[in-house]
Amino acid sequence: MSAPTSSSVGKSDLASRLRQIGEERYHHRHPFHLRMHEGQLTRGQLQAWVLNRYYYQSRIPIKDAAILARCEDADLRRAWRKRIIDHDGDGDAAKPGGIVKWLRLVEATGLKREQALTGEGVLPATRFAVDAYVHLVSEKSLLEAIASSLTEMFSGSLITLRVDRLRQHYPWLSGGLAYFEGRLTQAPEDANFALDWVTKHAGTPAEQHLACNALRAKCDILWAQLDALYFAYVEPGWPPPGAFRPVDHGKS
Amino acid sequence: MSAPTSSSVGKSDLASRLRQIGEERYHHRHPFHLRMHEGQLTRGQLQAWVLNRYYYQSRIPIKDAAILARCEDADLRRAWRKRIIDHDGDGDAAKPGGIVKWLRLVEATGLKREQALTGEGVLPATRFAVDAYVHLVSEKSLLEAIASSLTEMFSGSLITLRVDRLRQHYPWLSGGLAYFEGRLTQAPEDANFALDWVTKHAGTPAEQHLACNALRAKCDILWAQLDALYFAYVEPGWPPPGAFRPVDHGKS
Numbered sequence: 001m002s003a004p005t006s007s008s009v010g011k012s013d014l015a016s017r018l019r020q021i022g023e024e025r026y027h028h029r030h031p032f033h034l035r036m037h038e039g040q041l042t043r044g045q046l047q048a049w050v051l052n053r054y055y056y057q058s059r060i061p062i063k064d065a066a067i068l069a070r071c072e073d074a075d076l077r078r079a080w081r082k083r084i085i086d087h088d089g090d091g092d093a094a095k096p097g098g099i100v101k102w103l104r105l106v107e108a109t110g111l112k113r114e115q116a117l118t119g120e121g122v123l124p125a126t127r128f129a130v131d132a133y134v135h136l137v138s139e140k141s142l143l144e145a146i147a148s149s150l151t152e153m154f155s156g157s158l159i160t161l162r163v164d165r166l167r168q169h170y171p172w173l174s175g176g177l178a179y180f181e182g183r184l185t186q187a188p189e190d191a192n193f194a195l196d197w198v199t200k201h202a203g204t205p206a207e208q209h210l211a212c213n214a215l216r217a218k219c220d221i222l223w224a225q226l227d228a229l230y231f232a233y234v235e236p237g238w239p240p241p242g243a244f245r246p247v248d249h250g251k252s
Numbered sequence: 253m254s255a256p257t258s259s260s261v262g263k264s265d266l267a268s269r270l271r272q273i274g275e276e277r278y279h280h281r282h283p284f285h286l287r288m289h290e291g292q293l294t295r296g297q298l299q300a301w302v303l304n305r306y307y308y309q310s311r312i313p314i315k316d317a318a319i320l321a322r323c324e325d326a327d328l329r330r331a332w333r334k335r336i337i338d339h340d341g342d343g344d345a346a347k348p349g350g351i352v353k354w355l356r357l358v359e360a361t362g363l364k365r366e367q368a369l370t371g372e373g374v375l376p377a378t379r380f381a382v383d384a385y386v387h388l389v390s391e392k393s394l395l396e397a398i399a400s401s402l403t404e405m406f407s408g409s410l411i412t413l414r415v416d417r418l419r420q421h422y423p424w425l426s427g428g429l430a431y432f433e434g435r436l437t438q439a440p441e442d443a444n445f446a447l448d449w450v451t452k453h454a455g456t457p458a459e460q461h462l463a464c465n466a467l468r469a470k471c472d473i474l475w476a477q478l479d480a481l482y483f484a485y486v487e488p489g490w491p492p493p494g495a496f497r498p499v500d501h502g503k504s
Contacts (some may be wrong), residue, residue: 025493124472125479128380135387216494220376223492224480227377231483240475241277242468 011199014208018147018195018215022154025219028161032226032234037161039169041234044246046170047109048233050102051244052126052225054116057102059130061087066138067145079193086186098186101179108176121244125228129221136217143207144214147198151218152191159183263451266460270399270447270467274406277471280413284478284486289413291421293486296498298422299361300485302354303496304378304477306368309354311382313339318390319397331445338438350438353431360428373496377480381473388469395459396466399450403470404443411435 027033035041036049064083071077089097096104103113115121137145163180166173202211232239239245279285287293288301316335323329341349348356355365367373389397415432418425454463484491491497 031488031490123476124469125377125381125476128384128473128476129377131387132380132383135383217376220492220494221380224375224377224380227480227483227490227492228476230488231479236283236482236487238283238479240472240479242472 014199014202014211015195017208017212018150018198019153021212021215021219022151025216025223026151026154026158027219027222027226028154028158030223030226030230032230033158033162035234037165037169039165041170042246042248043109043170043172044248045229045233046173047111047246048229048244050106050109051111051116052122052229054102054106055119055122055126056130056225057087057099058119059134061099063134063137066134067142070138070142070145076197083190086182096178098179098182101182105173105176105179108173115244121242123228123232123243124240126225129224129228133218133221136214136221140214141210143198143201144210146194147202147211147214148218149194150191150198150215151222152187153195155187155191156184159187266451266454266463267447269460269464270402270450271405273464273467273471274403277468277475278403278406278410279471279474279478280406280410282475282478282482284482285410285414287486289417289421291417293422294498294500295361295422295424296500297481297485298425299363299498300481300496302358302361303363303368304374304481306354306358307371307374307378308382308477309339309351310371311386313351315386315389318386319394322390322394322397328449335442338434348430350431350434353434357425357428357431360425367496373494375480375484375495376492378477381476381480385470385473388466388473392466393462395450395453396462398446399454399463399466400470401446402443402450402467403474404439405447407439407443408436411439 032049036046041049061084064080064087068077068080068084071080085097087098089095089100103116106113106116133148136148140148159180163177163184166177198211202208232243233246284301288298293301313336316332316339320329320332320336323332337349339350341347341352355368358365358368385400388400392400411432415429415436418429450463454460483489484495485498
């Protein structure tokens with residue numbers, strides 16, 4: 001792609017703009033997460049979270065395969081396939097991938113893994129937001145597809161805080177936290193690679209604008225999932241027809 | 253498609269099952285509509301509704317064109333193209349199509365039509381749900397695409413009630429209601445045609461199951477849009493980053 005022009009910003013400026021978007025829009029600020037970290041969620045609310053978030057997890061390797069399917073560059077494909085391997089594992093029960101680890105978190109909340117696998121009761125709004133992510137990486141430019149992954153630049157500190165607070169406030173979940181421990185090393189590696197790629201390939205102001213908008217769109221996708229959870233299970237607490245209803249619904 | 257088998261239900265039974273789904277899941281029961289019809293919405297909340305619903309309106313002819321693009325049968329195409337004409341009109345200002353009429357409703361609330369046209373401030377959750385509708389009709393079977401339009405079976409009585417209550421509770425909106433008046437004759441014609449087509453082409457239990465699920469999915473799409481509006485603008489009243497903020501937000 002084009003070299004930076006006089007009106008484009010340099011690599012480090014673009015990285016700063018992307019970080020600023022995360023500061024303003026990443027879901028570390030969402031009230032559902034704030035309640036989670038303050039220990040204010042009920043078991044049923046945490047069940048709703050892991051069940052809905054499983055739908056997101058289940059689409060991550062599909063999203064990454066859609067990106068892989070669009071890469072002409074074998075170097076990029078080789079680097080990106082790591083993400084699919086991280087999530088799907090290699091079938092060795094001793095070294096589970098991210099999806100199997102998330103199913104353990106599902107079980108730690110007291111739900112059956114089959115409920116997550118079948119997707120029964122997942123909020124339609126979760127599906128709409130997550131499917132929008134798969135469509136974004138399939139239909140927009142490769143630059144936008146890769147830039148949309150940059151929320152991982154911000155996930156490290158959120159996950160560190162989350163693991164700490166989940167252990168503190170919900171000790172009965174402690175056996176299910178392996179997913180997050182894995183992500184603490186995987187996410188920064190992935191984010192560094194993607195940030196380097198984006199800053200190299202977004203040389204013009206128009207490309208930088210696309211990259212920033214793709215990151216905003218991804219933040220919207222994450223935020224909308226928590227809005228839907230909050231509406232259905234916290235306040236006003238109205239799950240839509242057909243959605244999961246926790247046994248302790250209403251208590252907090 | 254296949255003729256009914258011993259375990260399939262007849263035409264009138266399928267129509268009853270579809271009506272039952274509407275009774276349980278159509279958005280006439282949604283608390284946002286209940287508040288609207290009771291006169292409890294502020295002007296700002298109505299602005300948020302017309303702005304977000306404009307995004308839905310703007311995608312209807314695109315959705316219908318996606319269906320048209322998949323029809324092998326010229327009779328079906330001729331019947332279905334009416335919907336595109338109803339929404340887009342023929343450019344004659346004296347006989348505006350549904351989209352232009354909706355823009356008049358936007359203006360009647362005090363918003364500028366440009367805000368709807370640019371989509372600035374539309375909730376991401378609205379886009380995700382509406383785009384899911386376009387993807388449904390593009391990617392699922394033609395039977396499911398057409399069955400997903402059957403929410404129009406239920407729109408007549410909702411629109412009749414709505415026009416009456418909007419006039420009663422929000423008289424300043426009265427100049428903007430032409431959209432609904434047009435739909436009172438268009439929607440039943442469209443629904444009758446689609447119901448007849450679906451009952452003719454869903455002969456097997458598997459096909460009838462697909463048709464029912466497509467109607468459920470469409471109800472989910474409508475419901476999720478109102479959930480997002482309620483969450484952002486009624487209770488708790490937290491618009492996501494970048495979303496429209498009414499001037500009277502918080503008053504009711």
